[in-house]
Amino acid sequence: MTRTRQAVLGLLESTKYPLSPSELYARLKKQNVAIDLVTVYRNLHALKAIGVVRQIKLHQEEQFRYEMEEGREHHHHIRCKSCGKIEDLLLCPLKKLTALIEQETRFLVGDHSLEFSGWCPKCQ
Amino acid sequence: MTRTRQAVLGLLESTKYPLSPSELYARLKKQNVAIDLVTVYRNLHALKAIGVVRQIKLHQEEQFRYEMEEGREHHHHIRCKSCGKIEDLLLCPLKKLTALIEQETRFLVGDHSLEFSGWCPKCQ
DNA sequence: CTCTATGCAAATAATTTGCAAGCAC
DNA sequence: GTGCTTGCAAATTATTTGCATAGAG
Numbered sequence: 517m518t519r520t521r522q523a524v525l526g527l528l529e530s531t532k533y534p535l536s537p538s539e540l541y542a543r544l545k546k547q548n549v550a551i552d553l554v555t556v557y558r559n560l561h562a563l564k565a566i567g568v569v570r571q572i573k574l575h576q577e578e579q580f581r582y583e584m585e586e587g588r589e590h591h592h593h594i595r596c597k598s599c600g601k602i603e604d605l606l607l608c609p610l611k612k613l614t615a616l617i618e619q620e621t622r623f624l625v626g627d628h629s630l631e632f633s634g635w636c637p638k639c640q
Numbered sequence: 641m642t643r644t645r646q647a648v649l650g651l652l653e654s655t656k657y658p659l660s661p662s663e664l665y666a667r668l669k670k671q672n673v674a675i676d677l678v679t680v681y682r683n684l685h686a687l688k689a690i691g692v693v694r695q696i697k698l699h700q701e702e703q704f705r706y707e708m709e710e711g712r713e714h715h716h717h718i719r720c721k722s723c724g725k726i727e728d729l730l731l732c733p734l735k736k737l738t739a740l741i742e743q744e745t746r747f748l749v750g751d752h753s754l755e756f757s758g759w760c761p762k763c764q
Numbered sequence: 765c766t767c768t769a770t771g772c773a774a775a776t777a778a779t780t781t782g783c784a785a786g787c788a789c
Numbered sequence: 790g791t792g793c794t795t796g797c798a799a800a801t802t803a804t805t806t807g808c809a810t811a812g813a814g
Contacts, residue, residue, distance in 0.1 A: 518769060518813070537803080552771050557804065559769090573700055575753040578778085579803060594747055603745055610754075613733050617756060621727055623718055626758040629699040630734075632741060634750040642787070642794060662778080676796050681779065683794090702803085703778060770811070780801070787794070 523549045524559045525568070533602040534572055534581035534593070574602070575631040594632040598639035605632070647673045648683045649692070657726040658696055658705035658717070698726070699755040718756040722763035729756070 523544055528535065535543075537560060541553045560582050563569040570585040574595055592605045614625045647668055652659065659667075661684060665677045684706050687693040694709040698719055716729045738749045 520770075554772080554805085555770055561805095562769090571700070573697060575751075576695070576697055594741065594745055594749070596747065597750055603747075605741060605745070607737075607740075609733060609737050613731075614756075616731075617718065617729060618758075621718055621729070622761045623720065623727075623756070624759045624764050625718070625756050626721055627699075628754065628756040630752065630754045632738075632747070632749050632752040634742075635748045637746045640748050644795075660778095678780085678797080679795055685780095686794095766814095768811105768813080770809105772808095772810105774805105774807085776803100776805070778801100778803080780799105782799085783797095785795085788792090789790105 520549070520551045520555050521559050521562070523547075523551065524556060525563065528569060528582060528584050533604070534574075534583035536579045536581050538579070540582075572629070575633050592630040592632070594634065596636035596639055597633050598635055601636045601638075603636075644673070644675045644679050645683050645686070647671075647675065648680060649687065652693060652706060652708050657728070658698075658707040660703045660705050662703070664706075696753070699757050716754040716756070718758065720760035720763055721757050722759055725760045725762075727760075 524540060527540060527543060527547075537553065537556050540560075541551070541556045544551050544556070560569060560571070564571050564582070567585055569582045570588075571580050571582055572593070573580055574593060577595075589606065590608055592608060593602055594605055595602045608630070610628055610630065614628070617623070618625050648664060651664060651667060651671075661677065661680050664684075665675070665680045668675050668680070684693060684695070688695050688706070692709055693706045694712075695704050695706055696717070697704055698717060701719075713730060714732055716732065717726055718729055719726045732754070734752055734754065738752070741747070742749050
């Protein structure tokens, strides 16, 4: 547990929506944490490998985002097409559906991603 | 409607799963179509702008994929984590859910992405 | 001390842009 | 002819890798 890993983890813990590597980097800089972008990437990889953080790709976005895995229930997201605001959705309507899909496609379903996008209250 | 646009469109029409720009490019080359990768990108942008093709980003994939928009019903996809095989899912369980989400988040929902991944029959 | 993490530079991969020449109508 | 399209080169953005050094246990 190094100083930089601590910083990355701390920021992910205190942010309520998933952050991209460059967002993480920019915020750490602003907090005067001496860190390299590459180190942010490497820490995210390491934290993902040990199951502490989860990597997600939001609908139509070009980069990955990361959020804390532990202690979080399975959930999805909704993102504003205008300002980019991201919120969690705690509901997941897909448990029953998975069995149906496995039956119809003969795939074994590992996971799913369900992301909504639209306009947040301010942007409507 | 140029020769290259015709080729891009023709390939998208004859393929039953979404293709990435580089896949399109590679296949056109193989068919001896003289075309530049940049032209593939520009045609996809243009076709997307006029609503002929749809851009999608599959769960955890790094590049965009494109598929025909017209004449296709709203659908989702499932991709094999092992061999990359992609199939369509015609069911969409989310229509009712959208209203609920709009009510709970106060977002106005524009669209959603729902992608499954797992292992196809051969890879299990 | 020994091993893993970090910084810096550089390599990749996906995608976009500038510009001059070519094709469609 | 006029304007949109294309090709080639180069710029951008996200991400990864090599290597020598710094820091953790």
